[in-house]
Amino acid sequence: MKRPGFPLLVTVFATLLAVALLAWLLVAGGKGERRLVTVGLYENAPKIYTAGNGRPAGLFVELLDAMARLEGWKLRYVRCAWADCLKQVERGELDLMPDVAFSVERTQHYDFHRISVTSQWSQVYCAPRLKVLSLADLAGKRVAILEGGIQKPLFDNLMASENLRYRPILVSTFDQGFAAVMAGEADAVATNSLFAAYNGRKYKLLETPIIFRPSNLYFATGKGRNADLLRRIDAHLADWRIDADSIYFEALHRAMAASPEMLVPHWMMWSLLGLGGSLLLLGSLSLLLRRQVGQRTRALETITRELESQRADLEHLAHYDVLTDLPNRALFFGHVEQGFAEAKRNASRLALIFIDLDRFKPINDRFGHAVGDRVLQQAARRMSECIRASDTVGRIGGDEFVVLLRDISCAEDAARVAEKIRAALSQPMSVDELELSLSASLGIAVYPEHGEDEGEIAKNADRAMYYAKDRGGNQVKVFDPAMPPACPLGA
Template identity: 35%
Template sequence: MKPLFSPRLVHLLLCLSLSLLGCAWSTAVEARTVRVGVYANEPKIFADASGQPSGILGELLQAIAKEERWQLQTVPCAWQQCLKLVQDGDIDLLPDVAFSEERAQLMDFHQVPSLFSWSQLYSHEELRLQSVLDLRGLRIAALEGSIQFQYLQSLLDSFGLQAQMIPLSDLSQGFAMVRTEQADAVVANQLFGDYHASSYRLSATPIMFQPAQLFYATRKGENAELLSAIDQHLQNWQSAPGSIYFQVLQRWSGAPQQRSVPVLFWWGLALLAALLTLAIGGSLLLRRQVADKTRHLKTSEARLNTILDSVEAHIYIKDPQLRYQYANRKVCELFGRSADQVIGHSDVDFFDSDTAQALGINDRRVLAGERIESEETNRDRYGRNERTYFSVKLPLRAADGSIYALCGISTDITEHKRNLEQIHQLAYYDALTGLPNRRLLLEHLQFALARSARSRREGALLFIDLDNFKQLNDTLGHDMGDLLLQKVSERLLNQVRLEDSLSRLGGDEFVLILESLDPDPEVAIAAIEHVADKLLRALATPFELPGYSHSGSASIGVALFSQPHEKPEELLKHADLAMYEAKAAGRNTLCFFDPRMQQALAARATLEHELRRALSDDQLLLHYQPQVDEQGELLGAEALVRWQHPQRGLVPPGEFIPLAESTGLILPMGRWILHTACQQLASWANDPQRAELTVAINVSARQFHHPDFVTDVLTALQETGANPHRLELELTESQLVQDIEALINKMEQLRAHGVRFSLDDFGTGYSSLSYLKRLPLDQLKIDRSFVRDLLDNASDTAIVRTILALGKALELRVIAEGVESQAQRDALLRLGCRHFQGYLYGVPQPAEQIGVYGRATLDLHPS
């Protein structure tokens, strides 16, 4: 008997069964459960009788889930609760979320909008609400935490309208409250409102706002694959007019009912069709060709519409009467209307009168045959929501060359313009005062110099620097300092002419450019002095700050345009140098630039460069000046730093020590001196006749207050093996005014290791006796200025006697420096001084020339 199925067919069926079984198993394994937050917001989203997501967004999600083999798990929640659940990751997707920058910080959104909507107010028809101004005094219900709630509250505040906002947990509650007159109006998205308004006997008002793009949202940083799948399906569906996307939209938007057609009509129609077929049999082929071309044309039109709707630009066509004949998706979103509601209307229906008039002028130029590219600033019908567009408009011509319409492409460049303005503001203006910054100042100065050269009139640059501004900043804080700078800029602006240019260079420095001055130098200088005097008097008036009245002053340096200079930066430098001369002259004054200032600056720069080389090339050396007791026995030596310049010879300390202080070179120089002095101590320790010598180092304030100072001293002692009890550090009184607590702490740390301390130049500063008794000192040094006039000045004698008495009371050794004659030594001895230093006992000399008896001391500063 012949088998019913061939072996080959059986084999194929078996393979097919196994393949289907494998697919089913794979589907079961790969199926993913997706938790979906669902709240009542018909017709967009709600849960049906079986608990599954329904409505427009629910059915779309079910269709996507079917394609992606997801298992949807509904999580019912109220709106505010839904937002929290998706942010906490307790649900995977939340439909119907309007995009905003604030929400984008908390949740992730897909790219293709799932739905478009806008917000609208609903109320009883007899209330007759026509505009936002009619909301004064009304009770308005809105979903709590929604964008509508926040936006409408902000809108009311901007108009100064007092209205009561009622927060809702769901929209149905709001419609019920309006129906029972517990509220006057309710805010809802247009889809929900139009779907429910009639059942509550409410009507939509003309008040609509905030067009929104709706998305499915998920927790930040998670479920990217869900959003990607949603984007893919939405993009495919929205590009196909007959897709499930448009079927769902049509079903929930209320498709018109179809009328029934009698059966006899269909029989008659069929008979007529048969007759027509027989009558036009010869033209059948032609009809097919026409149908094919029509189908292709419609397909091309649909594709073109899809492309135009996907472009992020507003594309439109207007007829000669300036009525819209075509509008893509972006235009409809802008107007908050559908394409059918836009077609046939003109700009007066969507913009305010000024915008519509300006657009009409450009459009008529295009209809006259001109192609236009321009920026257009548009506002809505209420004159708000101003946006800027870059528009390209061109005429559309018929076959005969006549113009039948215009086509426009407008791109929203509002944010781009704002960004450019912000970039320009940041690049050219000071953020604190709003004045031009250094960059814009140099541009203004360049143009001012050019104008001055053409007109042959004088000009001037005034460099204004506040006196003692750092002190206010340090005592009252930077916030108070910033407030003072703002008040200073206001006062300066009130004193200058409109044609003058005031800038803030930075910190407490301002620059004023004066132009069109008289070419006569004397007249120009007189005018400059008059302006500067006004500025100084204005700034001398006390500034009222919160809880504080600040009296200040300023120093002004002036450079004239007619002075030689190569570029604007050099002229600015000249004014800066003159300002420093004004500071040196006592502040609160004016100083004009002199070329000798530039020479001094160049010399200073050269000296700084050579001093840096001196540190690296070992050009520094130490000389020691003896210190003795009343019998003339050598007690020690004070070492002074010297610079052996290869060309200039021995450079006096007075020339390079202040430069080292101002440039910060005092720090590496101080470390070198400290290490060299400790090496000398260690060397003397090996000589029995010099083992008792001590070395004292006069430490600068900048060096002492450096965070690593204590470590530097201890490291130098350890590396050289010097005895810390033979090391004496000399401080000046000026150091006592800077953070006395930190200074005492460092002194005590070093004192614990045996290091001794001496207070240099005592009596010339402003030290407080309350601080003096707390300092772990061993010695006071009488300044040479008191010793010099000791024999002729009774005041100096009284000061020396007081210092000696103070030293005795505090149990401190007192030594006088600058002793140059026997008479000075005898006078000091009579007053009770027992220790001396000066040229009477020896000039500073190399270490090997120091006597072999007693002890020695070391100093950083020149004698």
């Protein structure tokens, strides 16, 4: 194959160079054709203002910046006072003026797009020392009002309609108007609702009920100029206002972030603060007091519970035997007394069984007192297991026990129970490693056969018990008057 010659290479290279040059020119030229849009920038936060970093900010700026990015506009913000800005727009020295309220008079000098950016109303704020409830209260007063602003003609008309006159103090920003009232150079200021909502915290002025015409806000251009800008602005607003996630609503929320402030007189604020502080103090004291009372109450409840439990323990100690937990002599004979009263009332029978362990002392002596204690406890348990719930067993001495049997039919009933007890006690007892044998002597006396009252019955049961013991123990004896007298009870 024949290799391309030198002229051909030069031609290809020159062609590529020409194409690259053309592309660059097109791009560079395109850049150069970006539409420059000059915009009036004045101070009216939160709609349009200069931020702390010196850059334009606010609702109108955010929206215009977003449109410029989409449209390829190059924006140049020009700082000017409101009235001056408007004049420059009218003369065509500025392309756009943001934040202009629509009015028929203004259409003679300006063009507006059709979809409003937002709305506001106008309102008068006054110095805290003034009381302004109606337009008449502003008669003869100095009212700061924005030069060239929508409020001026509207407020003039409002006052004129009620034959009132006021002294307008023309200012070039709303900030100046508020500052003039603060400095005592004006009595009140007419402003827009958005500015007041955003800046109210800064200036402690009073909101008055004088609210006048709501107005829609737009970008404006000089008459007959920049119709293409207005068309594009409308197109974007139309898109954004139907999309809740659009930049339009984001910017609107940011602008409205400062909540409208309720401006209240200083004395009222301090009074409320004082009242709040006092209530807080009282609340804290009451809480503290309640806590202390609560603590004391809980402590007292604990002490009361402890005392109650100690009282119950003492009560128990007073009536029950510590070792066996059986009723002691006092409680037992209390039951006996009740039993006799019932028996006499109902003409029924009852019996007392006196029980004395046989040869208990040697157990103590041989195996020690602790073993003796365990034997007494087991004996008490066995006796309790042999009687009905309505009967009572008590410990009335070292190894002496008594059983009260209520409502029996005859002496044989008592003898059967006594025999049961005897048999239970004579069963071998395991204490620790030991297996012990025990026996008991039991004596029975029955009311009314063996005595008139509890003293006599007890004495005779004891006599029968001794009789059983004398016969070698481990047996039950029913009282018989022929039995010899016993040692006195408990002796």
